[in-house]
Amino acid sequence: MPVLPWLRSTFHSLTKQERVDRDLDEELEAYLDLLVDEKVQQVMSREAALREARIELGGTEQVKQQVRETRAGTWLDTLIRDVRLAARTLRKNPGFTVVAVLVLALGIGATTALFSTVSAALLSQLPFQQPDRLIAGFKTYDGVRAGPVSRLDYYDYRELANSFEHLAAMADITMEQTLTGEGHAEIVDSGFVTWNLFPALGVTPVVGRPFMEDEDEGGAGVALISHDFWKSRFGGSSDAVGKILRLDGEPTTIVGVMPEGFQVLLDVDLWRLVDREGPFDLQRDSHSHLLVGRLAPGVSLQQAQLEVSTISRSLEEQYPVSNESKGLALTGLHDAMVAKVRLSLLMLMATGVLVLFIASSNVAGLLLARGHRRLPEIATRIALGAPRRRLIRQLLTESVIVSLLAGLLGVGVAFGFHRLLLRALPIGELGIGFASIDQRALVFALFLSIATGLVVGVIPALRATTVDPSLYLKSGPQHSQDARSSRLWSGLVIVQVAVSTLLLVGSALLISNLVELATTDLGFESANLLTGSVSIPEVKYPSPAERNEFFRSLLEQIEAIPGVESASMVNKLPISSPWQNWAVWPAGQERPAHDDLQSAMARWVPPGYFRTMEMPLLQGRDIDMTDDRDSPRVLVITESVARKLFPGRNPIGESVIVGSTDWPPHEVIGMVADARVNQVFLGPDPAMYMSTYQLAPRQMQLAVRTASDPLLLEESISRIVREMDEDVLLADPRTLQSVVDRSMAGFSVVTLSSGVFSAIALALAAIGLYGLLAHAVNQRLNEIGIRLAMGATRGDLLRMVLKRGLILVGFGLLLGAAGALMVTLALQRLPFEAQTVSAASYLGATLVLALVAASACFLPAWRATRVSPIDVLRQE
Amino acid sequence: MGATKADLLRGTLDMLILKTLALAPLHGLGISRRIDQVTEGVFQVKPGSLFPALHRLEERGWIQGDWGESENNRRAKYYQLTRAGRRRLGEEKENWTQVVVAITKLLEAS
Numbered sequence: 001m002p003v004l005p006w007l008r009s010t011f012h013s014l015t016k017q018e019r020v021d022r023d024l025d026e027e028l029e030a031y032l033d034l035l036v037d038e039k040v041q042q043v044m045s046r047e048a049a050l051r052e053a054r055i056e057l058g059g060t061e062q063v064k065q066q067v068r069e070t071r072a073g074t075w076l077d078t079l080i081r082d083v084r085l086a087a088r089t090l091r092k093n094p095g096f097t098v099v100a101v102l103v104l105a106l107g108i109g110a111t112t113a114l115f116s117t118v119s120a121a122l123l124s125q126l127p128f129q130q131p132d133r134l135i136a137g138f139k140t141y142d143g144v145r146a147g148p149v150s151r152l153d154y155y156d157y158r159e160l161a162n163s164f165e166h167l168a169a170m171a172d173i174t175m176e177q178t179l180t181g182e183g184h185a186e187i188v189d190s191g192f193v194t195w196n197l198f199p200a201l202g203v204t205p206v207v208g209r210p211f212m213e214d215e216d217e218g219g220a221g222v223a224l225i226s227h228d229f230w231k232s233r234f235g236g237s238s239d240a241v242g243k244i245l246r247l248d249g250e251p252t253t254i255v256g257v258m259p260e261g262f263q264v265l266l267d268v269d270l271w272r273l274v275d276r277e278g279p280f281d282l283q284r285d286s287h288s289h290l291l292v293g294r295l296a297p298g299v300s301l302q303q304a305q306l307e308v309s310t311i312s313r314s315l316e317e318q319y320p321v322s323n324e325s326k327g328l329a330l331t332g333l334h335d336a337m338v339a340k341v342r343l344s345l346l347m348l349m350a351t352g353v354l355v356l357f358i359a360s361s362n363v364a365g366l367l368l369a370r371g372h373r374r375l376p377e378i379a380t381r382i383a384l385g386a387p388r389r390r391l392i393r394q395l396l397t398e399s400v401i402v403s404l405l406a407g408l409l410g411v412g413v414a415f416g417f418h419r420l421l422l423r424a425l426p427i428g429e430l431g432i433g434f435a436s437i438d439q440r441a442l443v444f445a446l447f448l449s450i451a452t453g454l455v456v457g458v459i460p461a462l463r464a465t466t467v468d469p470s471l472y473l474k475s476g477p478q479h480s481q482d483a484r485s486s487r488l489w490s491g492l493v494i495v496q497v498a499v500s501t502l503l504l505v506g507s508a509l510l511i512s513n514l515v516e517l518a519t520t521d522l523g524f525e526s527a528n529l530l531t532g533s534v535s536i537p538e539v540k541y542p543s544p545a546e547r548n549e550f551f552r553s554l555l556e557q558i559e560a561i562p563g564v565e566s567a568s569m570v571n572k573l574p575i576s577s578p579w580q581n582w583a584v585w586p587a588g589q590e591r592p593a594h595d596d597l598q599s600a601m602a603r604w605v606p607p608g609y610f611r612t613m614e615m616p617l618l619q620g621r622d623i624d625m626t627d628d629r630d631s632p633r634v635l636v637i638t639e640s641v642a643r644k645l646f647p648g649r650n651p652i653g654e655s656v657i658v659g660s661t662d663w664p665p666h667e668v669i670g671m672v673a674d675a676r677v678n679q680v681f682l683g684p685d686p687a688m689y690m691s692t693y694q695l696a697p698r699q700m701q702l703a704v705r706t707a708s709d710p711l712l713l714e715e716s717i718s719r720i721v722r723e724m725d726e727d728v729l730l731a732d733p734r735t736l737q738s739v740v741d742r743s744m745a746g747f748s749v750v751t752l753s754s755g756v757f758s759a760i761a762l763a764l765a766a767i768g769l770y771g772l773l774a775h776a777v778n779q780r781l782n783e784i785g786i787r788l789a790m791g792a793t794r795g796d797l798l799r800m801v802l803k804r805g806l807i808l809v810g811f812g813l814l815l816g817a818a819g820a821l822m823v824t825l826a827l828q829r830l831p832f833e834a835q836t837v838s839a840a841s842y843l844g845a846t847l848v849l850a851l852v853a854a855s856a857c858f859l860p861a862w863r864a865t866r867v868s869p870i871d872v873l874r875q876e
Numbered sequence: 877m878g879a880t881k882a883d884l885l886r887g888t889l890d891m892l893i894l895k896t897l898a899l900a901p902l903h904g905l906g907i908s909r910r911i912d913q914v915t916e917g918v919f920q921v922k923p924g925s926l927f928p929a930l931h932r933l934e935e936r937g938w939i940q941g942d943w944g945e946s947e948n949n950r951r952a953k954y955y956q957l958t959r960a961g962r963r964r965l966g967e968e969k970e971n972w973t974q975v976v977v978a979i980t981k982l983l984e985a986s
Contacts, residue, residue, distance in 0.1 A: 024931075027927075027953045028927070030950065030952045030953065031904050031905055031923065033950050034903065034950060034952060035905060037948055037950065057923050062924065063924050066924055067927045067928050
């Protein structure tokens with residue numbers, strides 16, 4: 001069709017509607033005149049001719065309507081008319097409109113808020129070139145993913161595999177280093193990467209040069225700095241490149257500045273090269289590197305996986321001691337980054353969709369009832385010749401307008417949910433987009449609203465327009481029609497009750513888990529504990545004695561501060577610095593095979609650490625000041641390690657090998673209770689504690705037990721550290737409680753959100769139940785009046801209405817409880833401590849629902865008893 | 877062809893109207909009568925389909941309607957073919973012939 005005339009006509013018929021209509025009128029009139037003339041010529045009286053002509057012409061209005069419908073722009077015109085009529089009808093029924101809009105707004109709002117969260121986390125793209133070609137690699141044991149990879153294994157994979165354009169590695173933790181030299185001393189976070197990490201991601205420095213391949217051996221003493229650090233330390237000056245930084249005393253040259261906002265997996269101030277001789281993974285059974293790679297062109301993830309699996313097997317043969325059963329699993333980089341939150345998010349999303357479902361079925365119920373009340377109007381329209389299609393369209397326009405209004409309000413609701421709850425969700429790793437109600441979410445809300453309006457409206461509209469006008473107009477209300485609609489509505493209410501039971505049980509389970517977690521004994525006391533880390537430059541403290549003296553004196557001075565109960569330190573604090581598990585086995589035995597090998601978190605502490613952390617010493621003695629470099633190595637193990645290594649025996653006095661046979665054996669001198677060292681959610685971890693003064697490290701984490709708020713002492717402790725050496729700083733001061741709380745934050749938010757959504761679902765189901773019963777009572781006013789007149793007591797009536805409601809509730813509860821069992825099974829797959837089906841949660845949720853439902857039934861029932869038989873019968 | 881009497885294919889009706897107007901401008905009733913005559917009563921075009929078709933054709937710029945006087949001095953809207961309409965008629969005829977040939981072939985093939 002030529003576009004221009006069509007456009008012109010559309011415009012024409014919209015603007016010149018009146019004129020065109022008049023023109024058509026005249027034309028039809030002329031047509032009639034001509035027809036009459038024709039008949040008169042066939043020798044007919046003028047009256048007879050007129051009559052015949054009218055019959056032949058048919059209804060003028062119908063012809064006019066048919067012409068209007070062929071006109072371009074009619075659809076717009078019809079739409080405008082439909083919308084006007086719908087708006088008028090809705091304005092006349094403010095009660096219905098307000099309830100329907102509010103109910104749908106809750107559903108659409110919840111779903112939109114969750115969609116924005118889920119889409120930010122799961123659907124976003126990483127900000128790198130061709131992000132779908134990026135992969136991450138994790139070590140596996142017997143095919144089960146088990147964390148980071150050994151650096152030595154990595155070099156073999158990189159050398160042997162052809163599937164990658166680049167295969168890079170980075171240390172899985174950052175290192176806090178003290179920066180001294182030019183300007184003020186400060187703590188910086190260093191990340192350690194291989195030279196090819198940046199080429200793999202397709203990122204180049206904005207100033208200076210990248211790392212070079214020939215620097216990969218390490219020891220080049222070069223660093224790339226982050227954009228933020230460049231701004232804060234050097235004010236964004238290009239002189240920064242070439243400057244020499246002293247990191248823990250080692251000179252390091254800045255060679256370039258990375259682009260603004262660039263970070264990968266870990267948040268760092270600067271990147272240094274993984275050193276072949278460096279601090280991480282000197283052995284194949286030490287694992288602390290994350291692999292990031294880019295697939296070679298044309299190679300699929302599966303092909304790459306096949307290749308690395310082959311390499312894994314040859315490594316197993318080559319290094320049976322360290323690599324038995326060990327493999328490498330590849331996944332998309334983005335998948336790896338969101339793996340932890342995926343299930344929780346999808347579960348929340350499902351909750352939101354269920355809330356929307358309840359809201360929609362609720363409004364569908366309201367529309368059914370409304371359709372019934374409008375039967376006279378609809379019957380009249382049909383009798384006047386309105387086609388069914390037009391009526392359905394009209395009714396659907398109404399429900400879509402309701403849902404669009406709801407969508408508008410729902411966006412506000414979504415903002416609310418977002419601000420209150422979802423923003424607190426710690427979503428995945430760095431680089432995953434943060435959720436916000438953005439354009440995408442708004443478009444989603446718009447489509448969701450329209451779809452909801454159509455879905456909600458379609459059955460009531462079909463139902464309402466099946467009325468036979470002749471039957472309806474002749475007699476009174478059609479009860480068969482009502483019975484069908486109300487059966488449908490009852491079905492909807494049962495489903496609502498069932499779904500909200502399911503949601504309630506689900507969130508009751510989550511809540512009971514959260515309570516359990518919050519009251520779990522971690523195995524140490526996290527309250528009133530200030531932590532921070534201190535590292536001293538090796539160049540200033542080259543000998544072990546000097547380093548030991550520094551830390552010993554530091555603890556002594558901190559303990560002298562008023563308000564400090566005790567001060568201690570450890571190489572890795574619980575929860576905030578997890579992992580570092582080393583093998584341990586009884587001395588005099590061969591190193592056990594992989595399956596029988598016991599490993600424990602390796603920690604080194606000074607005397608008094610267990611007292612400070614309030615970890616009970618079960619047997620033997622604590623580490624002592626005399627356990628120094630000149631005396632035999634000592635070790636305190638946890639109960640589970642003792643049980644595993646020396647079943648049924650007293651472990652005290654036994655000799656064990658820690659990590660490698662290159663090290664002297666350690667004598668077990670004490671046993672402490674197991675504690676949660678790695679994660680709040682998992683059970684207690686096996687651990688072993690060496691004497692820090694026998695190892696003389698240059699970096700330790702402080703743990704200071706205080707009498708009151710630990711943060712009040714942060715100043716004094718920082719000052720003491722600086723006073724001891726101006727090149728040393730207290731890094732990352734915080735309370736251990738805050739670390740514990742943060743690690744539970746994700747679970748708390750998921751629980752709280754699902755609690756809120758379930759409460760909304762419950763309220764909606766109650767509204768649905770109430771609406772249905774109130775409508776039923778209204779429909780049966782006559783019957784109720786007659787029953788009263790015949791001597792039924794008010795109690796009888798109350799029972800009659802209540803019974804109907806409670807039967808619906810009963811069905812819904814049964815269905816919902818069955819569904820809840822399935823939800824429970826899904827919940828057990830969440831990355832939180834697996835929970836069994838708790839009878840208390842089921843009972844609690846069911847009880848709450850029954851109570852709320854009963855009150856929703858009671859109101860209409862009570863109203864039934866207030867009916868005055870005289871009034872009702874008189875109306876008849 | 878009993879069934880098509882009642883419901884003329886839309887495209888066919890457009891073609892018939894264009895063809896009818898190709899000879900001379902006509903008003904609505906005239907068009908309907910001419911089609912009736914020429915097809916010997918096979919196609920009877922009712923106002924309910926005639927007027928929507930006329931408006932459709934006019935909107936597309938294939939015909940143009942102007943008020944004029946009828947033979948017995950009545951005011952009537954006369955439609956005439958535009959240049960575009962004439963081109964369109966040619967295309968429709970060609971399509972039609974192709975369709976007829978194709979269908980005939982199909983029916984005659986045993």
